[in-house]
Amino acid sequence: MKNEFLIAKNIKEFISLLDDIIDNYPRKYFELRNKLFNTSYELLEIIYVANYTTDKKDYYNIIMSKISMLDFYLELSFKN
8 A cells, every 4th residue: 555544654653652651651550551552552453444444434433432542541641
């Protein structure tokens, strides 16, 4: 594919930035750290699947729920 899917590109950039930030998480928040990574990778995977389907509306709610969970995890991380 010649054109890079812009949303996937931004998610990849987010994951690499997240990797730098999460390196210094205390052991106490290890599960939160794992949730952040796993949800980010799941979001990227769903975006790739949605990109290859004709009916993208089916994936909108799933993608939005993953983004909401990432928002929650980041908010919780910031508070802690």
